[in-house]
Amino acid sequence: MAKIVMKFGGTSVADLDRIRHVATLVKREVDAGNQVAVTVSAMAGETNKLVAWTRELSPLYDAREYDVVVASGEQVSAGLLAVALQTIGVNARSWMGWQLPVRTSAIHSSARIESIDSSELDRRLAEGETAVVAGFQGVAPDNRITTIGRGGGDTSAVAVAAALKADRCDIYTDVDGVYTTDPRIVAKAHRLEKVTYEEMLEMASLGAKVLQTRSVEIAMLHRVPVRVLSTFDPEAGGTLVCDEEDIVEKKSVTGIAYSRDEAKITLHKIPDRPGIAAAIFGPLADSGINVDMIVQNVSEDGRKTDLTFTVGRGELAAALKACEQAGAAIGYRDITSDANVAKVSVVGIGMRTHSGIAQTMFRTLSEKGINIQVISTSEIKVSVLISEEYVELAVRALHSAYELDAG
Numbered sequence: 485m486a487k488i489v490m491k492f493g494g495t496s497v498a499d500l501d502r503i504r505h506v507a508t509l510v511k512r513e514v515d516a517g518n519q520v521a522v523t524v525s526a527m528a529g530e531t532n533k534l535v536a537w538t539r540e541l542s543p544l545y546d547a548r549e550y551d552v553v554v555a556s557g558e559q560v561s562a563g564l565l566a567v568a569l570q571t572i573g574v575n576a577r578s579w580m581g582w583q584l585p586v587r588t589s590a591i592h593s594s595a596r597i598e599s600i601d602s603s604e605l606d607r608r609l610a611e612g613e614t615a616v617v618a619g620f621q622g623v624a625p626d627n628r629i630t631t632i633g634r635g636g637g638d639t640s641a642v643a644v645a646a647a648l649k650a651d652r653c654d655i656y657t658d659v660d661g662v663y664t665t666d667p668r669i670v671a672k673a674h675r676l677e678k679v680t681y682e683e684m685l686e687m688a689s690l691g692a693k694v695l696q697t698r699s700v701e702i703a704m705l706h707r708v709p710v711r712v713l714s715t716f717d718p719e720a721g722g723t724l725v726c727d728e729e730d731i732v733e734k735k736s737v738t739g740i741a742y743s744r745d746e747a748k749i750t751l752h753k754i755p756d757r758p759g760i761a762a763a764i765f766g767p768l769a770d771s772g773i774n775v776d777m778i779v780q781n782v783s784e785d786g787r788k789t790d791l792t793f794t795v796g797r798g799e800l801a802a803a804l805k806a807c808e809q810a811g812a813a814i815g816y817r818d819i820t821s822d823a824n825v826a827k828v829s830v831v832g833i834g835m836r837t838h839s840g841i842a843q844t845m846f847r848t849l850s851e852k853g854i855n856i857q858v859i860s861t862s863e864i865k866v867s868v869l870i871s872e873e874y875v876e877l878a879v880r881a882l883h884s885a886y887e888l889d890a891g
């Protein structure tokens with residue numbers, strides 16, 4: 485007998501037939517003698533609808549009320565799944581985030597889970613009750629409802645699994661595992677049998693939406709074994725996210741991720757002197773803007789240079805404003821921006837021991853005539869910023885170049 489957490493994403497609970505199907509998958513685990521806590525996302529499309537309604541009423545909406553509205557999608561699916569389970573004889577009840585409670589920070593719409601009190605849940609699981617926990621939601625220190633960022637259902641599931649010290653956390657979704665790249669854009673992508681926490685963390689944070697980044701962080705920290713499985717084909721192999729020691733075959737590149745959520749800002753002719761980076765990035769940090777890639781050109785005369793950096797596309801306007809306000813302290817001549825850029829990254833722990841990975845990337849992109857605007861690297865990834873129109877071409881070409889194509 486094991487204690488397991490099963491998470492079902494939006495497409496898995498998109499209508500009543502699918503909710504009935506999910507109930508049969510849960511019942512199977514319960515009948516096998518396992519203690520089961522299920523976490524659910526809102527029915528597909530619901531969260532988008534709720535976000536749009538809130539924005540339509542007021543572009544400057546109150547973030548606390550936004551959370552009240554968007555968290556409701558999970559309340560519906562959790563209640564419906566509990567009913568569906570009861571109908572087939574499973575002793576189930578729903579739990580909202582505040583009822584456990586799932587305690588989070590007060591940063592509405594992107595709160596961080598700080599702790600989960602799972603004592604009552606644990607007691608009831610031991611008594612044979614099945615829990616259906618609403619994902620994506622929690623409660624702030626002042627008792628107001630919070631949500632934990634888009635795609636946060638994964639994080640709720642892993643956090644519940646960590647709190648319960650569950651034997652595993654199964655993430656059921658619309659693909660049968662983690663692929664070498666997004667199977668929606670590369671038909672030749674293939675499923676990874678296993679992927680390390682570290683690689684998954686990079687893939688997620690570099691754009692692979694199959695798992696929310698924070699969920700992988702929590703899994704890694706608490707050593708929660710995570711499996712990604714298909715709701716519609718649960719017998720297909722799935723992917724295990726695990727420790728490096730558990731992986732035998734290590735290729736140089738494990739996967740390719742991409743993100744269109746990028747924008748580029750260039751400050752032209754800034755003074756080339758100590759303190760200038762602090763004058764630029766200080767105000768951006770103070771405005772809560774995350775800067776990702778940075779490149780500073782060599783100055784021709786030793787006095788003036790250009791500096792380019794990237795921010796999330798949604799933060800472009802705020803970043804430009806922060807730079808303009810700090811303009812006098814920075815002393816740039818001109819500022820330009822481009823929101824039609826995308827980041828493509830190759831990821832693999834094998835990079836630690838294989839050389840020439842970056843070179844293959846640069847050569848492949850150059851053969852396709854794709855210009856690289858910014859480069860950044862870490863121990864297990866190389867990322868490049870390119871024009872958005874070439875994303876799919878770049879991802880496919882790199883997928884072939886690193887011999888990741890299936891068949």
Ligand code: ADP
Binds near residue numbers: 637658
């Ligand atoms: P859910 O609603 O179940 O949380 P998501 O839409 O959030 O599902 O995540 C699943 C999707 O992630 C897949 O349909 C796929 O298009 C996308 N995806 C992106 N990168 C990858 C990858 N490397 N492997 C698998 N799926 C990926």
Ligand code: ASP
Binds near residue numbers: 494526638
């Ligand atoms: N329903 C939320 C969203 O659409 C959370 C999730 O699906 O993971 O972002």
Ligand code: MG
Binds near residue numbers: 493635638693695696
């Ligand atoms: Mg998701």
